Amino acid sequence: MTSPAPFKRLDFITLLTDFGLKDGNVGVMKGVIWNIARWVKIADLSHQISPQNVAEAALILRRSAPYFPTGTIHVIVVDPGVGTSRRPIVAQIGAHYYVCPDNGVLTMMLEHAEAEGESIRIIHADNPHYWLPEISHVFHGRDIFAPLAGHLANGATLEALGTSLDNPVRLALAAPKRMEYGWKGEVIHVDHFGNISANIRHEHLGEPAQVQVQLCGFTIEGMVKTFGERPPGELVALYGSTGNLIVSVVNGSAAKRTRAKPGDPVEVKVLT
């Protein structure tokens, strides 16, 4: 499990999975990585993605990855296709690396990079020299993706890891629709606090003088800039920390109040 003459060592790896934290599987991936690259610092992004929910992982990745240093390697294992012929991939998108099954989890990163004109290289990581010697049918996070990340950190080139690939799987992400009255979108995430994110974003709406937000039978008049503008317990709409329209209860849970869940429609009427 050596790698070709390392030319550059990378220092940071993040892990994003649906493994939960109780079974030791996340820890095992760190052990495998440190066997190959002892100096690496590893941050958990989340291990509580809903089982097999690739779209949720794609969103968390899009919101989180840009805050890490140049050269960070992001390992994402939400893998409903483990043990099938779906391909393991390694991608360099802009200044970061991504190691994951080819199941669409990079869709939002790729769309953003394409919009920004950032460089993109994707490899089908099919060289078993950079995997563990034995590959199970059920835990490729340990057997394939963690070793790939370790070898990348250790200076392996993308070329060494496999062969070029130009048709990565993409998710069909629901885009908000322009309507006569404004925008119609949907709920894409409900966070730990019960804040509800819609796929309607600042670049769609801008800063309208007067809007009405409708969700699950609730109507919110106007948007606020910050929670502090309204008293605790009030349902408000505002832009979240990554530019999405969010619906919140000040110091409370909008998810409990509205019972909204991913996929529910969100409508924004622009009144003036």
Place this chain on the structure above:
Amino acid sequence: MTSPAPFKRLDFITLLTDFGLKDGNVGVMKGVIWNIARWVKIADLSHQISPQNVAEAALILRRSAPYFPTGTIHVIVVDPGVGTSRRPIVAQIGAHYYVCPDNGVLTMMLEHAEAEGESIRIIHADNPHYWLPEISHVFHGRDIFAPLAGHLANGATLEALGTSLDNPVRLALAAPKRMEYGWKGEVIHVDHFGNISANIRHEHLGEPAQVQVQLCGFTIEGMVKTFGERPPGELVALYGSTGNLIVSVVNGSAAKRTRAKPGDPVEVKVLT
């Protein structure tokens, strides 16, 4: 995002929040810190503080921080006032640093330092040079507190970060009352095992020969030194690992047995 000539690098940062672990927000804070101070080791204290519960975070901090090395930076973001005018602060209390909103979360650390005669310096961290370039209205953990911690680790002085402040917000913590019969206090924490902590402490009670502890309609005769003195399943009172009176079920859950919750009264009758 550079800092003035570093004179000292700090190695350890802890994170204590109510963010939960599913949304990637804790990971993002680590990314921001490592962008500024690549060598830092980061430990999670807890991210499962009840939402907006500053008093709970104050207690966990008080119990945990002293076990970290000199020079550790503790970042605490339980922030019901995010987006309001509440101040971001940086404090040096004894040999540790604290970065948090000015909402009282340091109350117990300050009271302890004052009792022990330790040094205290507090800064209103109002110099945006040490924040991220763009500040959201909803995620100051990422935009303000993580960068402040990174710059502190990188050797920024407190003076550089902002202006001195001498009136930090303090929580009104319930103190136990001296009664004719003994002490009357209240439940301040219920831990993962269902152990119930009261605000009555060893310095109040000492080691009385005979006591009766009353809680939620249950009466416990006497205190034990350790769980091993009684059989599994028995309700006992003893001193916890940080000196508080705790009520436990041996190898079981006192919370399930008694249904006690924070704020419930605890009475200790000192019989001899």
Place this chain on the structure above:
Amino acid sequence: MTSPAPFKRLDFITLLTDFGLKDGNVGVMKGVIWNIARWVKIADLSHQISPQNVAEAALILRRSAPYFPTGTIHVIVVDPGVGTSRRPIVAQIGAHYYVCPDNGVLTMMLEHAEAEGESIRIIHADNPHYWLPEISHVFHGRDIFAPLAGHLANGATLEALGTSLDNPVRLALAAPKRMEYGWKGEVIHVDHFGNISANIRHEHLGEPAQVQVQLCGFTIEGMVKTFGERPPGELVALYGSTGNLIVSVVNGSAAKRTRAKPGDPVEVKVLT
């Protein structure tokens, strides 16, 4: 809290407990370790072992430890006997170290090492020089086990930590029984995804041409190699990533489907 002339520094420590993540106790152990050995990288294996469930910790440890680098120190604190006379131990088993109460949690590691002819040394860690100065009756993870791990990482020899011990507590682990029709075993773990592990393993069954797996009133015809062989929602039997027979629902939860829990019988009929 110094140690004798260090001859070797160790770099990696893992933590495995039933502490949960909300109370700060895991973070405190990291602080204690870093006070003694500042360079150590620490990975969490799990902190969600069911309270006092030593057998569950033994299984997670057996599945996880081998994937860490040579010289890793594994700290396991699932400790129903805290505050009793149960002994703190430090063991060197093959190329790894283990620090834990002497309660049987090493049983599977010891059995494996004995089967493989690996070296085993066990110490009753009774030298309080390597503990914290003050020992509580309820949190030996902080007061005894974390400091022991730190000193080991710092180069303390096993001899320095205490006295040799040759009768470690062993768990009576249920072994599967050879039956006329095949094997009868039991459920030993249910993971985050609802996959059900039995104690029947590849070395018992091999690769039979035709089997029938019975569990909680469900009968599964045949074993698959991988989830991808069957459609989502189907109940399947296969070998898990560590060689145990597992029962799963493809992209679903076998635990929800079958309501199986640890201890439930699993029968495998070998038909040809």
